[in-house]
Amino acid sequence: MTAYMKPSLAMSEIENVLQKHLGPGAAEITPLAGGNLSNVFSFTLDGKGYVVKFSDLEGAYETERYVSNLLSSEGIPFPKCLALGKIDQLAYAIMERMDGHNLAECSVDEQNHQIPELISIMTRMAEVNVGATKGYGWIEPDGNGVYTSWKDFVVAFNAEDQTGTFWENWHELFRTSCLEKDVFQEIYNRLTAYIPYNEPHRNFVHGDFHQWNILSDGKRITGIIDGNCIYGDYLVDLAILDRHMPWNEIIKAYQDNQEKANIVIPNFKERLTGAYYFKGLDGLRFYAKMGWTDAYQVTRDFLLNLNVK
Incomplete structure (x- = not known):
């Protein structure tokens, strides 16, 4: 069994996902280190920071939306989930980017x-x-x-x-x-x-x-x-x-x-x-x-x- 490889996708695909949910203007799309199972990118829009994550694991982010609502409603500093979707076989989530x-x-x-x-x-x-x-x-x-x-x-x-x-x-x-x-x-x-x-x-x-x-x-x-x-x-x-x-x-x-x-x-x-x-x-x-x-x-x-x- 070979080591697990995270999914990859073209920058144009990432831009299309962001425009679909947030409209045009996403800038500074940058891959982030970490995340063993997801490909994660940070970006800015209208002066605010966000992240978009991609995974080939089924239902990868549906629970994360529930958890986001649960924890953020209790004042725990967990990023809010803004959108979920799929592109081909990849699930994705758009989240707030936390400072730090x-x-x-x-x-x-x-x-x-x-x-x-x-x-x-x-x-x-x-x-x-x-x-x-x-x-x-x-x-x-x-x-x-x-x-x-x-x-x-x-x-x-x-x-x-x-x-x-x-x-x-x-x-x-x-x-x-x-x-x-x-x-x-x-x-x-x-x-x-x-x-x-x-x-x-x-x-x-x-x-x-x-x-x-x-x-x-x-x-x-x-x-x-x-x-x-x-x-x-x-x-x-x-x-x-x-x-x-x-x-x-x-x-x-x-x-x-x-x-x-x-x-x-x-x-x-x-x-x-x-x-x-x-x-x-x-x-x-x-x-x-x-x-x-x-x-x-x-x-x-x-x-x-x-x-x-």
């Missing part, structure tokens, strides 16, 4: 200064009222989760048959990449042992909450973008942030914050471990498909060295 640059471009000191605000935003996302919806796992365009339980989602997400998704024929990775079947199975077995700790908790989860999807002006967080949004235990977002920024003592900062607020988190260690296994297992498969062997090795070693229940 990737948090990853900030110095370690600047990142540390913004950790309290990051934790506050993560907590606010987890507290978004999802009581009018049901289900776990992937969020559908109507706001409901696909699966009836967290366990059902975990099993389906790691099943061999992923026809029609990004992970179609992913078992080939055991033969064609650095993905090791015995390691994958070991971590999957551990993940299932921790399901009972995560399963009682149903929150909005960004699902890709790291410094490349967090925007900053160097002093404050200006926006949260993208996401592999699901319903589940919000500690999944904490695990993601910690694994991507291990030098920032994210877990200690989070626990200190909760302690100051007199909030006791039941089964915190077990829930966090389950979250590490869930995202880490997904990471192993993703890094193998992308050919990122160094990231694969670091994640593999971290997961195997976690305390086993």
